[in-house]
Amino acid sequence: MKTLKFLTIFLLSTMTLVSCLVDDTVASDAYDEGPNVLGFLNSSMLATKLADGTTTTLTIVLKASGPNVSEISETITANIEVDPSSSAIEGTHFSLPESTVSFLPSNNMIATIDLVVLSEGIEAPASESLILNLVNSSSSTTITSGRTGSIDISIKYLCFSDIAGTYSNPDLPSGAEGVAELTEVGVGTYTVSSLPYLGWGGTTPIWFEIVDECGELTFTNCELTESGYFTEGEVVNNGDGSFTLTYIVYNGGDPSTGIFFDFLDAPSTYTPL
Secondary structure, eight states: OEESHHHHHHHHHHHHHHHHHSOHHHHHHHHHHSOEEEEESOSEEEEEEEOSSOOEEEEEEEEEESTTGGGOOSOEEEEEEEOTTOOSOBTTTEEOSOSEEEEOGGGTTEEEEEEEEOOTTOOSSEEEEEEEEEEOOSOTTEEEOTTTSEEEEEEEEEOOOOOOEEEEOTTSOGGGTTEEEEEEEETTEEEESOOSSEEBTTTBOOOEEEEEETTEEEEEEEHHHHTTOOEEEEEEEOSSSOEEEEEEEESTTOGGGOEEEEOTTOOEEEEEO
16 A cells, blocks of 8 residues: 655655745745735636526635735725636526625625526536636725636536445555445535545545536546645546546646656546445
């Protein structure tokens, strides 16, 4: 069983080296002089919707951040605009009840907007891209973030799915005892409780996420990715209730840094119990 212990040690030593090379005084002064910024909490979002003619309302979180954000005493407003590169059509795939967002000091400068996903007349499976931009801050001292001033929302229309349950897999780490649980966490979206071959410390299971797009399974997220390791996977629906996973883990958070663990030649199958 491979272990991630030495991967953690490698990353910690790298962080130590970086901290030794940074002039803390200069970095602190530059941060203190920088502007406060407005932005989305996340730069991307997956919105799954059953194509059944109904609507679903999702909440998108935004926040103000910066060196002096705690000193802001007035409400700051900004506008939400749909990027023209979006394939999603307002009134067909989505609606935005409000095009203005308010950041209130009484709410720690955290704001939310609603996104209504429409499905009437949509035939699954289908996918649309919706990019929202945050523009026109009402404050001259608080600007829109160049990094998080936009959010890329992938809208996926799905068929009814029912693959949740218990699956066996002999390739799982010892802490899983050969069993993985598929738990539905959203429309057609499932968390699988354990990756094959890898475990924290060689034993503790690592979860990942898949989406069922009318029988086609897609690897969309993983605990490794959320912990700073970039992970890609491919899931094949075997047509008998089982599915097979192959995947790659890259050095750090960028595929250009090279492959760290490669399981493309080691397919692992989950079989329903």
